[in-house]
Amino acid sequence: MASIIDFKIPKAIARALGLPTSDARKQQRKVLKKLLKKARFTEFGQKYNFDQVLLSKNVEKSFQQSVPIHDYNKIYNDWWARTLDGVPDITWPGKIEYFALSSGTSEAASKYIPVTKDLLRSNTINYIRQLISVFSYQEANKKALRKSFLMIGGTTDLQKSDIGWYAGDLSGILAKKRPFWFQTFYKPGGRIAALKDWNEKLKEIVEHAREWDIGYIVGVPAWCQMCMEMIIEKYKVNNIHEIWPNFGVFVHGGVSFQPYKKSFEKLLGKPIVYIENYLSSEGFIGYKMKEHALGMQLITNNNIFFEFVPFDSNNFDADGNVKPDAEALLIDEVEYGKDYAILLNTNAGSWRYLIGDTIRFLNVEKCEVVITGRTKHFLSLVGEHLSVDNMNCAIEKANNHFNISIPEYTVTGFPYKNYFAHKWYIATDDNVDSAELLKFIDDTLKAINDDYATERTSALSDIFIEILPEEKFLKFMELRGKLGSQNKFPRVMKGNMLENWDKFLATGKI
Template identity: 75%
Template sequence: MASIIDIKIPRSIASALRLPRRNAKSQQRKVLKKLLNKARFTEFGQNYHFDQIVLSRNIEKNFQKNVPIFDYNKIYNEWWIKTLEGKPDITWPGKIKYYALSSGTSEAASKYIPITEDLLKSNTINYIKQLISVFGYKQANKRSLTKDFLIIGGATNLQKGEAGWFAGDLSGILAKKRPFWFQTFYKPGGRIAAIADWNQKLNEIVDNAHKWDIGYIVGVPAWCQMCMELVIERYNLANIHEIWPNFGVFVHGGVAFEPYKKSFDKLLGRPIVYVENYLSSEGFIGYKMKEERGMQLVTNNNIFFEFVPFDNCNFDAEGSIIENPEALLIDEVEEGKEYALLMSTNAGCWRYLIGDTIKFLDKEKAEVIITGRTKHFLSLVGEHLSVENMNRAIQDANDHFNISIQEYTVEGFPYKNYFAHKWYVATADPVNKEHLITFIDDKLKEINDDYATERTSALKDVSIEVLPPETFMKFMELKGKLGSQHKFPRVMKGKMLSEWEKFLETGQL
């Protein structure tokens, strides 16, 4: 079988891959100018005077001055809803042919995120860059890239709208646009990938596992781990390498991998390369380079980034952004501080609040880590507990107790005229829950000064409930979010918290 990297890459993509390296600030200015030029004759571009912004002396600042910040509801109600009616040239030139359906981790109603041909082309460039980056890893098994690719994603079937567009899981859109030469390597193949029922799809993958020579797996950690566990069980294996000896690369994204790594390693016969990407329906944001701790933002392709300091000056207590917040450019950020991410893209997102929070590890390299979500944090009394803090505490608990916590979530609530946190963790390993919550509590005090302060005053109690992993999976199944890109929320609030508490009491939503 020919190596995937022997395939001739289209000239336009090859040219993009050979772009000379420039600093992030100049790359971003060029990206913004290109986006504004292409969209200046759209309804959005005319309304916000893109043609004048492009000709101004300071494009970035004039762009920020003239164009407001949008969250999904605002840009959908004012602009994107017109594209669903089949109207062209609204926020990006032409008609929108595809929409990725996304509900995040808490919202019930599906979001319709526009997917354009320009965005898909940009994403393809980034996929190839990421693939090539694997060769920078010292422990990489190069043969892995010549073997089958197993992509565990959502159903590839798309629904057709009245105006002629198609909508569905992003993996379904990518399947339609996947290059013909990739089909030779792609598993589980079109028929299995189209299955909507997650359990049926998983069983089909397990049934066919012995026929494939998997070298490269892509997917959300929880579902990929479940798949490998079932393969090992079905074929009575000691580890996954007994059936897939060339498995050498796992590409993951969507959630922090640290809580999963210990249990993942137990499934392996030898070390593999873990590659993290930062991919959303709105765009391919970044990926990990070599053995760096964080991911490098893609600053020279199709996304113009802005960074809103995630603090009380720019966000309210519920994590909603205020009107006219401070928004920084990539050369204005500081390492170690937390920012909410704004994106302008070639799919017609403009100053769009994606909902993620990040932290810069290396400003020069534009290297970041995802710290959480603007709506998924706990700060009942000023403890400012981020998902990053929680992940670190869980990872350290796994190491300390030699256990594997596969999922977790946390809620906050009033308690005896003060406040309390309650943790729910999923593990099949025996552990003393009192020792576990004491360790987690102490670790959070160590890494978060605000949390430590509040634990001596208003945050009076922290408790824990240890549950089997199947409990978390059953809840996601009842919510219709089993498999694919769905992630269990790390912080429970509002309607989902009510449903979770009812489920734990009755087994039903």
């Protein structure tokens, strides 16, 4: 069986695989200059005077002063929309051949994110970097890397426009554009990967599972867990290692793994290594570079220039929208333990682009971060400042305390009896007393969030809970056309999404 470690990396690529050094600011300045030089003749570069920015004494600050912050709606309406008409040289040189369709958990129902050849090349280098980093892990996992890998992602059968560009899940684009040397050990293979129907794709993977020697799996936790559960049920085995004895590495990203870990590990016959990466439609942002690292390390030397907006009321309104005069910090200006929203500047033509994630620095010197939530997925009706990070922590502790599995959940807030209230919707197929579970979650949040504890004695008068079977959550995603792949269930329900959720629970339709 061929394996990825048998592949000889060309010297030119090998030289490009150096990991970030401690001088992240110097690396970031070099990246910004490279991006500005490449894009200076685009319409965006001409409008915002990239040539003049490059000549300034402080390139970073001059760039920030010249270019406004963009959320998706602003950059799409002002710039990216014309790339869908085939107009070249808008925010990046050339025509855009691929567009990643986002999971649509906020803002527009479907976001079209430009994916350029330059971006794909950068992503490939980062994948190789991540793979090489795994060889520093314990010996057992090196054996896993000699086996096939299973990528559970979106369809590679992309939508083709009348003018020639393609659109689909980023995972599908990456699978379609995978290097030739991946072919021999990549599963589920081209035919199955091209299937659009998620249920049919899972069925095919299950049918062929015994034929493969899987060493590592890549994908979003919820869908990988579902796949393994189906395999275990199909072949009447006790755990997934009875089918794939060499399975040793799980590469995951997109959502926090905390709520899934307990139920995930019930499917295993022996310990495995978990590797978190930070891959968004806009770029490969970071990954866990060391086995016992506190968080994921930002990739500061490969075509992404980062800025960090403190996630507070000075920079964001009550709905999570960034303010026009928001303060944006550079990589050497951030502080330990504080939450920031990320702005990306990339070789796909994203400029000061708010991707919507919030992160926290666990190690400033090493640029190690954890994802704490989304700018629009938080609850602060009365100043409780309840983040997704807080929610994930409470769910993880509840899983352990009650010995149950909660694979999905969502929370909403609303006016109640002249005050306000939260309601939790919990997915579990295990038996648990709802009142006890609610009290445990509430007490946990009080212990980890002082603002929440304070407001629970005043304006946040009540909290409620509704326990639902996991199938309900999956059906809602299916009806929205978001079943499978990289799609994530929203942790906080607001606006139209909440209306659809309420309608679905009442009628089974949206």
